[in-house]
Amino acid sequence: xxxxxVVLLGFVLAAASAAQKGGAIDSTKYYDRGMNALLGSxxxxxxxxxxxxxxxxxxxxxxxxxxxxxxxxDTGTIVALEPGQAAEWYRKAADQGDSLGAWLLGRLYYTxxxxxxxxxxxxxxxxxxxxQGDVFGQYFLGLVKLDRQDYAxxxxxxxxxxxxGLPQAQYQLALLxxxxxxxxxxxxxxxxxxxxxxxxxxxxxxSDLAFLEGDLGSTQVEKAKTRARELxxxxxxxxxxxxxxxxxxxxxxVPSPPPPDLQRFCR
Numbered sequence: 062x063x064x065x066x067v068v069l070l071g072f073v074l075a076a077a078s079a080a081q082k083g084g085a086i087d088s089t090k091y092y093d094r095g096m097n098a099l100l101g102s103x104x105x106x107x108x109x110x111x112x113x114x115x116x117x118x119x120x121x122x123x124x125x126x127x128x129x130x131x132x133x134x135d136t137g138t139i140v141a142l143e144p145g146q147a148a149e150w151y152r153k154a155a156d157q158g159d160s161l162g163a164w165l166l167g168r169l170y171y172t173x174x175x176x177x178x179x180x181x182x183x184x185x186x187x188x189x190x191x192x193q194g195d196v197f198g199q200y201f202l203g204l205v206k207l208d209r210q211d212y213a214x215x216x217x218x219x220x221x222x223x224x225x226g227l228p229q230a231q232y233q234l235a236l237l238x239x240x241x242x243x244x245x246x247x248x249x250x251x252x253x254x255x256x257x258x259x260x261x262x263x264x265x266x267x268s269d270l271a272f273l274e275g276d277l278g279s280t281q282v283e284k285a286k287t288r289a290r291e292l293x294x295x296x297x298x299x300x301x302x303x304x305x306x307x308x309x310x311x312x313x314x315v316p317s318p319p320p321p322d323l324q325r326f327c328r
Contacts, residue, residue, distance in 0.1 A: 088121035108139045127154040128162050129321045144175020161328040164190035164198040196225040212243025226296050231258035256289040
């Protein structure tokens with residue numbers, strides 16, 4: 062009798078395993094079909110079909126679908142703007158260890174959009190993304206530390222993102238270096254990072270560059286410009302290399318979420 066119980070238990074476990082595998086396959090299938098409907102052209106494009114398929118995939122636990130559905134509610138794309146719903150879908154992805162879901166949810170808690178501003182909830186989520194090397198997780202974590210006036214840790218996070226080439230992080234690091242907050246004051250290095258950020262299109266750096274040019278003098282400025290060119294060769298954006306770039310709001314002081322067609326490059 063005992064042997065029959067062992068055999069029966071084996072059948073049950075095998076059936077459960079097969080069901081789990083089947084669910085994973087189905088969730089991927091629904092996601093692929095949903096993205097095809099979302100990104101297709103002509104008669105192959107259908108937003109409502111895409112939404113239904115992607116929601117089904119997300120409900121089955123497929124992480125990429127969860128962040129896409131979260132994006133819809135976060136930005137008011139296809140569905141009504143509902144940041145609270147966005148937070149729920151991002152949380153499902155973050156709970157599975159997804160770096161994109163983690164920083165997107167952390168971003169909502171940082172801004173307070175629809176969920177109430179809560180740095181205590183934002184910080185561990187952003188730390189999770191940052192520890193996986195996510196440049197936006199590193200940047201937002203720096204913003205949280207900055208708000209907490211923990212300038213040393215803010216500088217560390219901003220430097221990590223700056224070295225990956227994120228212009229906003231380069232700018233924030235430069236301001237800390239300029240004022241000597243959390244790091245030793247170094248206006249030469251501050252000018253270098255400001256120039257790298259400005260060359261990447263961050264116009265916010267203009268006034269600080271002009272101020273530091275008068276402070277440093279022409280000889281130091283020329284040396285800093287040379288150093289900035291050298292730094293641009295090494296501080297390349299890993300997100301660019303992986304394709305996670307190219308959407309409106311990417312370089313804003315508070316970056317916007319990446320759209321569905323780019324999200325697969327962002328984790």
